[in-house]
Amino acid sequence: MATRTDHSPATDAGQGRAPYRRFNALLIANRGEIACRIMRTARRMGLRTVVVYSEADRDAAHVREADEAVLIGPPPARDSYLAIDRIIEAARASGAQAVHPGYGFLSESAEFATACIKAGLVFVGPTTDMIAAMGSKARAKALMAEAGVPLVPGYHGEAQDEATLSGAAREIGYPVLIKASAGGGGRGMRIVREAAELAAAVTSAKREALSAFGDDHVLIEKYVENPRHIEVQVIGDTHGNLVSLFERECTLQRRHQKVIEEAPSATLDAAQRAAIGAAARRAAGAVGYVGAGTVEFVSDDRDFYFIEMNTRLQVEHPVTEMVTGVDLVEWQLRVAFGEKLPLAQEAIVLNGHAIEARVYAEDPARGFMPSVGRIARWQPPREEAGRVRVDTGFDAGDQVPPYYDAMLAKLIVWGEDRGAALARLQAALAEFEVGGVTTNLSFLAALMGHPAVVANAIDTGLIERELSALTPPQGALTGLEVGAAIAGILRDEARALDSRERQSPWLTGWLVAGARRRAFGLRDPHGHEQTAVLRHGRDGMQLIQGETRTPLAFRDSDGAELDLFLGGHKFRVAVTRDGRRLAVRTRDGHFQVTWLDPFGGEHDSEAGSGQIVAPLPGTVVAILVEVGDRLDKGAPILTLEAMKMEHTLRAPAVGVVRHLTCAVGDFVQEGGELADFEASEGGAEEGGDG
Numbered sequence: 081m082a083t084r085t086d087h088s089p090a091t092d093a094g095q096g097r098a099p100y101r102r103f104n105a106l107l108i109a110n111r112g113e114i115a116c117r118i119m120r121t122a123r124r125m126g127l128r129t130v131v132v133y134s135e136a137d138r139d140a141a142h143v144r145e146a147d148e149a150v151l152i153g154p155p156p157a158r159d160s161y162l163a164i165d166r167i168i169e170a171a172r173a174s175g176a177q178a179v180h181p182g183y184g185f186l187s188e189s190a191e192f193a194t195a196c197i198k199a200g201l202v203f204v205g206p207t208t209d210m211i212a213a214m215g216s217k218a219r220a221k222a223l224m225a226e227a228g229v230p231l232v233p234g235y236h237g238e239a240q241d242e243a244t245l246s247g248a249a250r251e252i253g254y255p256v257l258i259k260a261s262a263g264g265g266g267r268g269m270r271i272v273r274e275a276a277e278l279a280a281a282v283t284s285a286k287r288e289a290l291s292a293f294g295d296d297h298v299l300i301e302k303y304v305e306n307p308r309h310i311e312v313q314v315i316g317d318t319h320g321n322l323v324s325l326f327e328r329e330c331t332l333q334r335r336h337q338k339v340i341e342e343a344p345s346a347t348l349d350a351a352q353r354a355a356i357g358a359a360a361r362r363a364a365g366a367v368g369y370v371g372a373g374t375v376e377f378v379s380d381d382r383d384f385y386f387i388e389m390n391t392r393l394q395v396e397h398p399v400t401e402m403v404t405g406v407d408l409v410e411w412q413l414r415v416a417f418g419e420k421l422p423l424a425q426e427a428i429v430l431n432g433h434a435i436e437a438r439v440y441a442e443d444p445a446r447g448f449m450p451s452v453g454r455i456a457r458w459q460p461p462r463e464e465a466g467r468v469r470v471d472t473g474f475d476a477g478d479q480v481p482p483y484y485d486a487m488l489a490k491l492i493v494w495g496e497d498r499g500a501a502l503a504r505l506q507a508a509l510a511e512f513e514v515g516g517v518t519t520n521l522s523f524l525a526a527l528m529g530h531p532a533v534v535a536n537a538i539d540t541g542l543i544e545r546e547l548s549a550l551t552p553p554q555g556a557l558t559g560l561e562v563g564a565a566i567a568g569i570l571r572d573e574a575r576a577l578d579s580r581e582r583q584s585p586w587l588t589g590w591l592v593a594g595a596r597r598r599a600f601g602l603r604d605p606h607g608h609e610q611t612a613v614l615r616h617g618r619d620g621m622q623l624i625q626g627e628t629r630t631p632l633a634f635r636d637s638d639g640a641e642l643d644l645f646l647g648g649h650k651f652r653v654a655v656t657r658d659g660r661r662l663a664v665r666t667r668d669g670h671f672q673v674t675w676l677d678p679f680g681g682e683h684d685s686e687a688g689s690g691q692i693v694a695p696l697p698g699t700v701v702a703i704l705v706e707v708g709d710r711l712d713k714g715a716p717i718l719t720l721e722a723m724k725m726e727h728t729l730r731a732p733a734v735g736v737v738r739h740l741t742c743a744v745g746d747f748v749q750e751g752g753e754l755a756d757f758e759a760s761e762g763g764a765e766e767g768g769d770g
């Protein structure tokens with residue numbers, strides 16, 4: 081075990097009393113999958129579990145699973161999951177003696193850690209000093225430079241004036257990356273390729289940083305083109321022991337947010353693995369680190385450079401658990417009890433390969449726009465100890481609220497080697513069924529089947545570059561997809577008949593018409609509509625699409641799955657319906673289809689509309705135009721912040737903004753009107769105004 085000589089047992093921010101001690105009731109200041117995951121281990125260790133929740137989460141899984149749950153406020157995070165006083169009060173009210181912050185929210189807040197300790201609670205994490213030292217990317221970089229950890233060239237000084245920043249950027253050399261010093265989750269980060277773009281990017285990065293972290297300091301780094309992201313899990317105890325648990329490759333990202341994580345990195349050889357592990361221990365050792373943490377590096381395939389240290393459990397910690405057999409939450413709790421780490425460095429061995437895929441409620445084809453609403457169907461793959469693991473905080477019937485992150489689940493698989501893990505991941509993704517909200521499941525399957533991913537020839541820009549290949553335009557649904565959707569509709573009608581629900585409105589379209597032919601209008605997630613005709617004859621059904629006629633039959637089984645026969649070919653498909661929304665799964669992936677009103681009332685109300693509406697519930701954070709402004713098609717109109725991301729709404733055509741019906745700071749519901757936009761006819765008219 082690496083033993084530190086420069087470090088005495090951690091104290092509570094200078095108050096001379098070790099803050100770590102045995103406890104038997106734990107409050108988890110978080111929600112969703114991570115709250116559930118921490119509870120699993122805490123319960124196994126005999127702890128009483130307490131969670132906090134907002135009004136949006138009354139029925140959420142973490143509330144259902146906890147021994148006790150305390151309501152702490154309204155849905156917005158700043159009034160609930162970020163409200164330090166209310167969480168401390170909840171700990172008091174529930175008799176919890178310790179607090180686990182999870183990740184996100186207050187997990188890296190030195191103020192929160194201090195408040196816990198002041199209230200006599202054990203904070204399951206490092207000391208306040210360590211959080212503060214690493215919490216600012218700028219301060220951390222200064223520390224790392226001293227400790228001899230390799231850094232990306234950059235500016236991380238105090239001065240924030242335009243002249244200093246632009247001078248620094250020039251010296252570093254474009255392209256540069258602006259980062260929020262207090263940042264996390266890719267927020268407040270902007271790539272700037274030319275000097276002319278710097279000022280605008282700094283302004284917008286600062287605005288996002290201020291709203292997300294309450295601190296608008298930025299730093300500038302050399303932008304390493306197409307790097308890999310490799311990070312090392314570390315954990316230290318209060319007895320001077322500090323170990324690393326190998327690395328994770330988190331290179332597959334979109335908008336600087338990880339999508340897929342693997343352990344180990346297939347890129348490193350044994351010598352590189354040893355070197356990056358040692359650098360991470362040096363980085364953590366520089367602050368005498370206690371608790372679980374992650375040291376992050378970017379790599380240009382030859383060298384690696386420190387970018388930051390996260391002083392908490394990471395989203396992707398399960399891949400490390402899968403390849404080391406260590407339960408990191410258990411180790412966190414043991415360290416918080418004041419115990420020694422259970423294993424020495426040499427006893428931590430690497431076994432096989434693990435991959436995690438983050439399943440989000442979002443639409444990759446629409447710029448990863450989050451999807452909110454009710455999960456009508458939820459059927460994750462079956463878990464298999466040590467092989468397939470699903471960490472989630474959702475179940476069928478749950479709402480995906482608009483206030484928080486849109487991650488639905490983490491799917492983690494293990495294999496003897498990377499190839500075996502990839503194959504197992506694909507099988508598990510194909511099994512995963514979600515209905516009611518749009519998910520990235522098909523995207524994940526396409527990504528993990530991409531030749532560059534299979535060959536590990538990846539970099540952080542891969543997803544962006546390959547986006548069109550990864551989200552193929554579903555201009556026309558394939559015959560298999562149409563057949564599956566229609567079979568699903570007929571199956572549901574037949575089931576309704578069987579159960580004698582003769583009142584079901586879904587039956588009338590078929591029966592009243594008495595039709596031998598029935599048309600089905602279907603719309604894919606990208607808005608393309610198509611009609612297929614089903615002909616019902618003495619010899620069975622035929623699906624007519626344009627010139628092709630294919631015999632169609634299906635055999636129902638329990639649940640969502642059915643056997644679909646198209647011609648002589650049998651397919652296994654799955655269809656679930658929530659009103660007119662169908663979630664369909666075929667061998668080609670998952671997709672959502674809207675069944676256009678069977679009674680013929682469907683109109684495309686968007687066409688020709690002059691209103692700019694909110695595509696999802698969110699807060700207006702910037703208005704970028706004035707009434708009367710003439711805009712080119714695609715010009716930005718305003719920025720909406722929803723589900724932790726900024727979304728810029730743009731002019732749908734050349735035209736003029738006639739009215740603004742919102743103000744900065746407004747919270748708008750999905751479909752809420754934001755502005756009136758008048759397209760100019762023909763697009764290019766100038767109109768000769770004076």
Ligand code: ADP
Pocket residue numbers: 232257259263264265266267269301302303304305307309333336337376378387388540
């Ligand atoms: P955050 O704390 O917001 O997650 P990080 O500093 O951890 O920000 O960086 C997130 C991601 O951004 C990294 O994984 C990497 O893909 C990319 N990145 C960070 N720094 C650089 C850099 N200097 N050059 C290129 N890419 C970078």
